[in-house]
Amino acid sequence: MRHKRIGRKLGVTTKHRKSMLRNMVTDLFRNDKLKTTDTRAKEIRRVAEKMITMAKQGTLHKRRQAGAYIRDNEVLRKLFEELAERFKDRPGGYTRITKLGFRRGDNTPISIIELVEEEYKPKKKKKAKAAPKKQKPKATAKAGSAKVKSSKKESAEELGLIDEEEKKTPEVLAAEAAAVAETIEISEEETEPKAMAEEEPTAEAEEAPEAQESSDAPDAKTQEVSEEAPEVESEPAAETGPEETLEEEKVKEPSAAEAEETPEAQEESSDAPEAKAQEVSEEAEAQPEEQVKAKAEESSEEQAEDNSEVEEDKETEKKEDE
Secondary structure (H helix, E strand, O other), X not given: OOOOOOOOOOOOOHHHHHHHHHHHHHHHHHHOEEEEEHHHHHXXXXXXXXXXXXXXXXXXXXXXXXXXXXXXXXXXXXXXXXXXXXXXXXXOXXXXXXXXXXXXXXXXXXXXXEEOOOOOOOOOOOOOOOOOOOOOOOOOHHHHOOOXXXXXXXXXXXXXXXXXXXXXXXXXXXXXXHHHHHHHHHHHHHHHHHHHHHHHHHHHHHHHHHHHHHHHHHHHHHHHHHHHHHHHHHHHHHHHHHHHHHHHHHHHOOOHHHHHOOHHHHHHHHHHHHHHHHHHHHHHHHHHHHHHHHHHHHHHHHHHHHHHHHHHHHHHHHHHXX
16 A cells, blocks of 8 residues: 555556656756646646746755756756746646646656646635624614615625625715604604693692682681681670679669668669679670680781782792793
8 A cells, every 4th residue: 555655656666767857857847838648747847836836945055955956057047037936926736737648659648737827816805804894773764765685795794795884975965864854843742742741730739739728728717717616706705794793682682771771772782783884895806806806807917918929939939830
């Protein structure tokens, strides 16, 4: 088995094979092409590309190594001056093998080996595929219909090969900005009536208990005044009651000395307590009237103060709402 045995024997001895490859490589550099069998062309390619790599380095040591294999000085000069300049940018692959078919007689495959003449054009490095950008949801149908994209462009944008911002025209950008502004205005118009409708019932609910309190305040005060008035009227009656009873007892129980008096004296004594009782009753009536008037004035003043306080509270609440 031929494990790890590189190269082909080509059906000849070692000396014959080495001299044959040296002569064929020299002819290739001299004429830039060579017609031979397919297997020999593949062996020539191995040696020829090594020689060109040494020529590209251009040092004295490499020149002497190449001169030990190529014995022709003109071919050696061409290799280090012309071919090294031609292939200085190409990273390998200096030769090309083209198959021509089969040879008549022994039916051996024939091919041409030649040096590449085309200028090397380095391929552009492919950029790493970026993560696909998340597309924002379109605001309205107008913004969606502003620009219709083909399926190929959409797939390229998803892969990140085309930037959407670079491909957008100013007209498309203007249309998108207008669509966004319209959506903002519509949302503001919808929220304003809702806020107004929520504020109105709350203001009415706040004003209702205040009005009830203000309406209940004068009623309570009038009730207090009405309750106090009969009490005032009843007080003089209670005060005058014991005096009148004492006087009546005195009148009903006259002493023995008074009984002995003349009828005229009895009449005078009987008239005196009646006059006193009338005076006392008149004084009692005058006192409650004055007290009632004073209390009525006090209640009216208290009502005016309460009304002024209620009005001030309403004004402060209105200012807070504004």
